[in-house]
Amino acid sequence: LxxxxxxxxxxxxxxxxxxxxxxxxxxxxxxxxxxxxxxxxxxxxxxxxxxxxxxxxxxxxxxxxxxxxxxxxxxxxxxxxxxxxxxxxxxxxxATAQGPYPVAEFTIGLLLALAKKYIPAHVSIKSGKWESLKFKGSEARAKTLGIIGLGAIGSTVARMATLGLQMNVIAYDPYVSEEKAREVGAKLVELPNLLRESDYISVHAAVTKESKGLLGKKEFDLMKKGVFVINCARGEMLDEKAFCEALSSGKV
Structure with missing residues (x-):
């Protein structure tokens, strides 16, 4: 069926x-x-x-x-x-046969779109404006990317970010060894440290009873002001109300 x-x-x-x-x-x-x-x-x-x-x-x-x-x-x-x-x-x-690359590439695409402000610049140009100074982007190089969930997709994102973008990659995953993290160019840290240190946070963990709502108000409060959060996992990983408040306040 x-x-x-x-x-x-x-x-x-x-x-x-x-x-x-x-x-x-x-x-x-x-x-x-x-x-x-x-x-x-x-x-x-x-x-x-x-x-x-x-x-x-x-x-x-x-x-x-x-x-x-x-x-x-x-x-x-x-x-x-x-x-x-x-x-x-x-x-x-x-079904896992297609591999991690489509989602990992999409994640890197979103990261670059955030860094370079592609989307608001595109909307501005479509409306007939030319506001080049308003949409001055930043380099991803040398910035810190925090990856939550270092499975197949998270590991591929880590490799792309370290080798391709020369980013500093840290990761939180209680099920992965430090040796495995080093192999993909990441350093394992505890979640609070990742939240405090990251310029970009990318979520790639599976939804479980333990991980559902992993990022709530307490976690958003720990993040840098202006941090970029990318969630290519499930929406349930984030507390929606806390996330909206962080967006409205400019924290995220």
């Missing part, structure tokens, strides 16, 4: 061993996939390819009597009740 179609080549491979049913053949769909519809369609499914993060809660998982695997067409598990799936011995997988 596919919630939405994926690449034709991959679906053709599946068709060689199984019958495929697709709930919606385009995105965005003319009508959304409802829970009642999913409950009905999943009842006899042996496998689900969950595209576009359709919520797979306990009720839906328990309705799937033959289900053996939920394959997330994406990097995160947050839309799947992994605990409910594990109780039924249902395997939950995610």
């Amino acid at each position: 596919y919630t939405y179609p994926t690449r034709q080549q991959g679906m053709d491979m599946v068709r060689g061993v199984a019958t495929i049913k697709i709930l919606r053949d385009q995105y965005p769909p003319p009508t959304p996939i409802t829970e009642d519809e999913l409950l009905k369609e999943i009842a006899d499914a042996d496998a689900v390819v969950n595209v576009r993060s359709i919520p797979m809660n306990r009720k839906i998982i328990e309705a799937a009597k033959n289900l053996k695997i939920i394959a997330r067409h994406g990097l995160g598990y947050e839309t799947v009740d992994v605990e409910a799936a594990s109780e039924r011995n249902i395997v939950v997988t995610r």
